[in-house]
Amino acid sequence: MQQDKQPEYGPVVFRDRSAGFAFLTRSTASSDQTIEWDDGNTYPVVDVEISSESHPFYTGKARTVDSEGRIAKFERRYGDES
Template sequence: MKPETHPDYRQVVFRDQAAGYAFLTRSTATSDTTIEWDDGQTYPVVDVEISSESHPFYTGKARVVDSEGQVAKFRRRYESPTPDSVLHTAPDGDPAPEDVVLASGRDLTEANLEWARRRIASEGRSALDRELP
């Protein structure tokens, strides 16, 4: 190795301000302050705001993310409606022809809307109660 190109790698104490925890390790970090360690030696000390002793992930105090709610939100926004979702969102009366067409997975064409109108006329609300072809 070339001399004078690499930083000094030595024993350094890292002290967690939040938890009052300190540990001795090797590092190139520099500091003007020193501390006397348990072994009687004096080492440079680097104060840190967070370490494994105070970080929420390592202490078990991490916030739980509601990933199931996020997935449901995504599906509501981007997936096409299912017969079950149309049934639960349709008003108490007969469903709209558009709801029946979308629930069946068909395109919103005039022919499909006419098919849905006939189905609603013959079956009423039960047009959404069973699996649609």
């Protein structure tokens, strides 16, 4: 394997600013911004728009689909064409 072609794999903080949620993990993602983490070390930080803390599916704020309305619309359009 060629060493020069592999991306650098190291600790990175992913942060969701809208939810105030951040976690430290290892990744090939890089960033010019840094953050001081709870352990006192400085790590690159990648800001994400949505995470498990702000996604409607995980927070329980997801909208349910009106399946009865969809069925009625289908029957109006295609039902009983005899």
